Amino acid sequence: MPRRYAEIYPSLPLLNSDAKEHISAAALMSVRYFQAEPDSMPEDVFAEHHVVLNLQENAHRVQNRRNGEMRDFTLHKDDVIITPAGMRSGWRWFAKSDVIIVTLDPAKVERFAQSELGILLDPQQLNDEPQFSDADLCNAGVMLRDALENDDISSGVMFEAMSRVLLVKLLQRYGKRRAEEVALSAKFTSKHYNQVLAFIRARLDQTITVDELAREAGMSASHFARVFKETLGSTPMQYVLAYRIEQAMKMMEDPARPLGDVALSCGFADQAHFSRSFKQVTGQTPRQFRAA
Structure with missing residues (x-):
């Protein structure tokens, strides 16, 4: 049975939307912010989509195995990696990370795409994107992270609003639409x-x-x-x-x-x-x- 991505993090996040009292239980996504020393995550298959937003100013080496294929590459600031639910994935990073990790429940994504955007998504929902640059998406992620700094009603409202903004950007640009x-x-x-x-x-x-x-x-x-x-x-x-x-x-x-x-x-x-x-x-x- 696919696991949740958070089950195998090697270290605790500095900020975690799931731990905030004033963020709705029906939130569209979970957001975690990490600054983690060099480490690795074992390969596994996950029930959620996960989106990595890299904020690290200095380019650094990363390895990502996806469905049995090893990618050894350099990660740059504002690079984004999308891994759809159901894909086997594992990680190793060789420098201190500075990343936001967004996890998305496919059922919530499907409902949002249909009711809010009028989009019929392919069953995979998100494109398999192993690395691309998107400063706009990363900036939306930073606003989400900043909303987690305080656990009060206004921060909760800001998080809910920005989660919708990020998801709209994500689906409009990288959503995999059902072919007519x-x-x-x-x-x-x-x-x-x-x-x-x-x-x-x-x-x-x-x-x-x-x-x-x-x-x-x-x-x-x-x-x-x-x-x-x-x-x-x-x-x-x-x-x-x-x-x-x-x-x-x-x-x-x-x-x-x-x-x-x-x-x-x-x-x-x-x-x-x-x-x-x-x-x-x-x-x-x-x-x-x-x-x-």
Whole structure:
């Protein structure tokens, strides 16, 4: 079974987003900052994507074995290395490191790409990028690191905002999009998905039916329902419900907003309907979620 990347770090990070009280448990990513003496990490297969952002001013030698192939190379400031989940990888570095390591849960990446960017990602999600330079991505990482310096509400808000910025940059530049010609032969393309998503967003506070979504995609209801599930892994109505709950969670970040208003804004008949649906999807009531 693939492990988490953090399970084999040879030293403790100086900063760790997982250890911060004011960063949401539903955060998009884990961020750790290291300045580690020369060392190594054994080869293993990981359940998460990991992205290494190098901040070390001085170029230094690094070895990275990826799926059995050894790379012996020089790492420069602002170099980035992306290792997709499921790839066997191991490391050795020969000088003191100064790196930010971002780990990403593929399920969270998939949801974010679909709901926020309207992107249908390939199952691999991220390109296998063993080394490239991207100062902009590294600067976004530095802002994330700086948000970890203090464990307070404002720092937590900054971390959440910058994690979204970094993930958008990462997916737009290095996300591996599903090829239209291999979209499970379902003919449900990114264009169809964006049409459907735009309709859901515009009608979030109203009743939405499969027939309406099918019309947006230019398909019969039965064909649409089949290809939607083949492509996205859920029925159209399951997806609509999950999207309503996701938007409700965002609205509930405002503690002054009444739950009844959130319920109606997200298309639920009343607060009781909202509470039942929310618990069905998340395992807790809206009040419990907000309190947590």
